[in-house]
Amino acid sequence: MNEHPDTQALAQARAQLQREIAERHAVEARYQAQMAQLRAEQVRLRELAEMSSEWFWEMDEELRFSKVYGGGLLVSSSSTDVESPLGKRRWELPITNVAPEKWTEHRQMLETRQPFKDFVYQIHSPLTGQLHWCSISGKPIFENGKFKGYHGMGVDITERKRVEMRVEFLAYHDALTGLPNRALLQDRMQQAIAQAERAQDGLALAFIDLDNFKRINDSLGHAAGDALLREIATRLKGCVRESDTVSRQSGDEFIVVLSGVDGVQRCIPTLDKIMRTLQEPMHFEGKEISASASIGVAFYPQDGTTFDELRKKADLAMYRSKDTGRNAYYFYDEAMNNDAEEHLLLRNGLRLAIERGELVLHYQPQMDIRSGRMVGVEALLRWQSPTFGLVEPGRFIPVAEDSGLIVPIGAWVLEQACRQARAWQDDGLPALTVAVNLSAVQFRRDDVEATVDQALERSGLPPHCLELELTESILLQDVEQVLALVQRLRQRGMHFSIDDFGTGYSSLAYLKRLDIDKLKIDRSFVHDLDQTADAAAIVEAIVEMAHKLGLRTIAEGVESPELLDRLRDIGCDEAQGYLHARPMPAQDFSRYLHAHFHNSARAAQPA
Numbered sequence: 049m050n051e052h053p054d055t056q057a058l059a060q061a062r063a064q065l066q067r068e069i070a071e072r073h074a075v076e077a078r079y080q081a082q083m084a085q086l087r088a089e090q091v092r093l094r095e096l097a098e099m100s101s102e103w104f105w106e107m108d109e110e111l112r113f114s115k116v117y118g119g120g121l122l123v124s125s126s127s128t129d130v131e132s133p134l135g136k137r138r139w140e141l142p143i144t145n146v147a148p149e150k151w152t153e154h155r156q157m158l159e160t161r162q163p164f165k166d167f168v169y170q171i172h173s174p175l176t177g178q179l180h181w182c183s184i185s186g187k188p189i190f191e192n193g194k195f196k197g198y199h200g201m202g203v204d205i206t207e208r209k210r211v212e213m214r215v216e217f218l219a220y221h222d223a224l225t226g227l228p229n230r231a232l233l234q235d236r237m238q239q240a241i242a243q244a245e246r247a248q249d250g251l252a253l254a255f256i257d258l259d260n261f262k263r264i265n266d267s268l269g270h271a272a273g274d275a276l277l278r279e280i281a282t283r284l285k286g287c288v289r290e291s292d293t294v295s296r297q298s299g300d301e302f303i304v305v306l307s308g309v310d311g312v313q314r315c316i317p318t319l320d321k322i323m324r325t326l327q328e329p330m331h332f333e334g335k336e337i338s339a340s341a342s343i344g345v346a347f348y349p350q351d352g353t354t355f356d357e358l359r360k361k362a363d364l365a366m367y368r369s370k371d372t373g374r375n376a377y378y379f380y381d382e383a384m385n386n387d388a389e390e391h392l393l394l395r396n397g398l399r400l401a402i403e404r405g406e407l408v409l410h411y412q413p414q415m416d417i418r419s420g421r422m423v424g425v426e427a428l429l430r431w432q433s434p435t436f437g438l439v440e441p442g443r444f445i446p447v448a449e450d451s452g453l454i455v456p457i458g459a460w461v462l463e464q465a466c467r468q469a470r471a472w473q474d475d476g477l478p479a480l481t482v483a484v485n486l487s488a489v490q491f492r493r494d495d496v497e498a499t500v501d502q503a504l505e506r507s508g509l510p511p512h513c514l515e516l517e518l519t520e521s522i523l524l525q526d527v528e529q530v531l532a533l534v535q536r537l538r539q540r541g542m543h544f545s546i547d548d549f550g551t552g553y554s555s556l557a558y559l560k561r562l563d564i565d566k567l568k569i570d571r572s573f574v575h576d577l578d579q580t581a582d583a584a585a586i587v588e589a590i591v592e593m594a595h596k597l598g599l600r601t602i603a604e605g606v607e608s609p610e611l612l613d614r615l616r617d618i619g620c621d622e623a624q625g626y627l628h629a630r631p632m633p634a635q636d637f638s639r640y641l642h643a644h645f646h647n648s649a650r651a652a653q654p655a
């Protein structure tokens with residue numbers, strides 16, 4: 049039986065409908081699966097973002113935050129949190145440290161729908177309770193050409209900023225004390241000078257150099273040295289006003305700039321306070337350390353109008369303080385500049401003096417007071433300069449010491465004196481002790497022992513014919529090292545004396561341990577011997593003390609028979625001075641020697 053054609057069409061239509069429904073179901077299922085996959089990916093991304101220190105954000109058309117996720121501890125993305133950014137515009141957040149012009153520029157970019165990069169600000173995080181540095185970048189969203197808002201990311205750059213700020217700080221500050229360094233001081237000084245110029249006011253620049261820093265560092269170690277420098281920095285800051293600058297230049301040098309100071313009188317109270325404060329003892333690991341400083345001061349505008357000029361002049365004044373016994377402040381004056389220029393000329397001339405044969409030794413006899421016989425001779429250096437004429441050692445030895453030239457010069461003196469003494473012996477004259485001055489700087493910088501050995505070896509002079517004259521300042525350096533060296537040379541037969549005794553750093557304790565033979569009484573005491581009771585008392589005391597320690601004494605600068613008589617009465621052993629002879633060149637001294645020993649021999653012969 050054939051079906052009615054309508055029934056057939058109906059069945060076909062149903063089958064078609066069922067296929068379409070099945071297809072729709074399949075599409076729907078695929079769509080659902082894709083959606084589920086997308087949602088899972090979104091969750092995974094969000095979870096990853098949550099762990100990162102970066103965060104992602106979105107803003108709507110009105111520039112209000114619509115989504116924020118990620119950012120670790122920095123941003124709250126909960127819409128219930130009052131401090132959450134959601135619903136707010138960026139400028140409604142607790143943001144700081146953005147210059148007004150930067151804000152204006154940023155808002156203009158947003159309003160003109162432009163992308164932006166690295167907008168940096170500081171924000172208070174409700175989650176950490178701290179201020180964080182952030183950097184954000186963003187892009188506008190357009191759908192079918194219609195603006196839909198912004199999206200972008202942010203990153204916490206607090207650590208990077210901290211490092212950057214530290215690097216910047218160190219570029220302008222001294223790491224040890226935290227004080228402004230030379231670069232920042234220069235900058236501040238320029239500002240201070242400009243301000244002083246506008247206000248028709250003055251400035252003082254004080255150059256401060258610690259007197260005994262090296263000694264403290266060497267004896268107590270670097271940790272003590274560092275602690276001392278930090279303490280000095282704190283004390284200096286405590287002595288000046290907020291508006292003044294305290295800076296550390298290098299090592300143990302500090303510069304203080306005092307503003308509103310128009311001359312000497314106005315800065316004396318501050319300088320006095322600095323000196324007092326620095327001298328107060330400080331403690332380090334149970335040990336007491338005391339410091340003192342030499343200070344030089346120069347004024348703007350009287351002494352200079354630039355930082356370099358003022359610094360140079362304050363430095364010169366500081367050196368004057370060092371030269372005159374330290375622990376004092378000096379104000380710059382023009383004479384110091386002339387001295388400095390002379391210093392430079394002398395130094396340049398001295399460099400060539402040895403090789404050009406311009407150095408000469410003069411000799412002066414040393415007499416035994418009781419017998420009247422010559423017992424020694426002192427070698428005294430002179431510089432026959434083509435520019436300056438005959439230069440006295442008092443003028444050029446300090447320059448040679450400062451520049452280190454004293455090392456080769458001192459070695460030359462030693463060898464020359466030893467050779468000359470040996471030549472006199474070879475000439476048949478009685479063996480005399482030749483006394484040679486040794487500078488403290490030679491002890492510090494040179495291998496004195498090798499230099500002395502070499503001079504004796506090359507000249508063939510027996511060691512017991514050489515006397516080395518040390519000054520008391522030699523005891524200002526590493527005392528133990530000096531004591532040991534003196535002892536070693538003594539064991540080889542050399543003699544030692546202390547020059548200018550009574551004028552320097554006398555420590556009886558060290559003197560007892562220092563293996564010497566003789567004290568040379570400074571000529572200032574000898575000169576005043578018959579004029580002031582004080583000088584007489586000093587000379588008597590020195591002679592008495594020396595004899596108790598088993599040392600001989602020699603008086604310098606004996607110019608008259610009366611002085612010689614006084615010295616004989618006091619018990620002084622030897623004399624040196626114009627009374628017997630002035631220092632003279634080797635040739636003249638040879639004649640003098642021959643005459644002296646000839647006369648002595650004749651006097652000793654029976655009549």
Ligand SMILES: Nc1nc2c(ncn2[C@@H]2O[C@@H]3COP(=O)(O)O[C@H]4[C@@H](O)[C@H](n5cnc6c(=O)[nH]c(N)nc65)O[C@@H]4COP(=O)(O)O[C@H]3[C@H]2O)c(=O)[nH]1
Nearest residue numbers: 428429440441442461485486487605606607624625626631
């Ligand atoms: N008013 C007066 N002065 C007298 C008299 N008798 C001697 N003099 C001077 O007194 C100084 C004695 O030398 P000094 O105390 O070692 O003092 C020396 C010594 O410290 C230093 N000096 C000299 N030569 C050398 C050297 O080769 N090396 C080192 N490092 N220093 C030296 O220079 C200082 C000065 O030496 P000079 O100018 O030669 O001065 C010498 C001498 O000329 C006198 O009766 N009256």
